[in-house]
Amino acid sequence: MALASRLKEDEPLGVNLHGTSLVLWRDTAGALTAVLDRCPHKGASLSRGCVSDGKLRCGYHGWSFSSEGRCVEIPANREGMAIPRRAHRVRYPCQEAHGFLWLWWHEQSDLDIEAVPALPPINHVPEADDPAWRSMEGETFWSAHWIRILEGFIDLTHVPFVHKGTFGGAAADQLYPSAEEATTDSLYALIDTPRDPKYRSEQGNLIGRLKNTLFGSKNNDSGAPAGSQHLHLWLANFLLIRVVFKDFSIYLCLVPVPLGDGRTHLLWRHFRSFLKSPLADGVALKRVLRFLEEDRYIVESVEPFDPDLDGRVDLLLASDSMTIGLRRLLREKRDANLVR
Ligand code: FES
Numbered sequence: 001m002a003l004a005s006r007l008k009e010d011e012p013l014g015v016n017l018h019g020t021s022l023v024l025w026r027d028t029a030g031a032l033t034a035v036l037d038r039c040p041h042k043g044a045s046l047s048r049g050c051v052s053d054g055k056l057r058c059g060y061h062g063w064s065f066s067s068e069g070r071c072v073e074i075p076a077n078r079e080g081m082a083i084p085r086r087a088h089r090v091r092y093p094c095q096e097a098h099g100f101l102w103l104w105w106h107e108q109s110d111l112d113i114e115a116v117p118a119l120p121p122i123n124h125v126p127e128a129d130d131p132a133w134r135s136m137e138g139e140t141f142w143s144a145h146w147i148r149i150l151e152g153f154i155d156l157t158h159v160p161f162v163h164k165g166t167f168g169g170a171a172a173d174q175l176y177p178s179a180e181e182a183t184t185d186s187l188y189a190l191i192d193t194p195r196d197p198k199y200r201s202e203q204g205n206l207i208g209r210l211k212n213t214l215f216g217s218k219n220n221d222s223g224a225p226a227g228s229q230h231l232h233l234w235l236a237n238f239l240l241i242r243v244v245f246k247d248f249s250i251y252l253c254l255v256p257v258p259l260g261d262g263r264t265h266l267l268w269r270h271f272r273s274f275l276k277s278p279l280a281d282g283v284a285l286k287r288v289l290r291f292l293e294e295d296r297y298i299v300e301s302v303e304p305f306d307p308d309l310d311g312r313v314d315l316l317l318a319s320d321s322m323t324i325g326l327r328r329l330l331r332e333k334r335d336a337n338l339v340r
């Protein structure tokens, strides 16, 4: 997967997934195509080529590929020379939704592109141009397993410790979900804002801090309104955290993309319902990057690198119910050969 904004109209985009390099581009109607990022001619990276008239052209000798992945032109061929079958590329199913490009990664050469399952029924993600929200996005690389990263974000009891300098506050024992739901492809938990006034004031002060920074005003609204935190996780790999207070909300989408080399490409989109001027982006971005860095520092230290889905290594307790739930879902997917 990739951020949809990374794919420009006339430029191919190289992405990596499970150690496989793929290239994506758009045809003239805007439809997406993804194929292996390797030219069948002499092996050049197709993402170093260009897109013209909706076709991907290799940057080495100019072979050109249609949105079906078929090689449609070999400039050095003399008239009447045939294009060999091996010159065509197999397409990988891909589509755009929620500000991301979604790829169905597979190892079969004969996958029926129409038979790929639909995207999970993700909801609540605002459109980028929704005037009720100001959105930002970014990407980073972590030396951690994608499951460890997801587990880090669905576990709120780390917040008072990992984020004590930003929005942590106290109250680890008040961060149990008050409601949980699971389907075969998703998990949901509702966590009420802790009664602990320190935690609440830290959360509520997001606005105050931004206002203070931007306008120099003293905002002491430490009696923050009660709120709730919604964690929604859809397999594969889409996490939406919604922090909802009476007068403001913050949503964060997180997508950890496994690169297959011990690293994970972490994509994020962030939405805020307050201080929607672009002038506030600098402060908001600094804040997001700071807490992501706090998470990265601790999650990259976790051993073993691969979480044991059968639960014999980590000592998981009742407060880890979301992690336990995720591992259960992933065990089912593993047993059905859908995750590795
Ligand atoms: S390597 Fe791509 S056209 Fe020659």
Ligand SMILES: [Fe+2]
Pocket: 152, 153, 158, 159, 162, 163, 291, 295
């Ligand atoms: Fe965190």
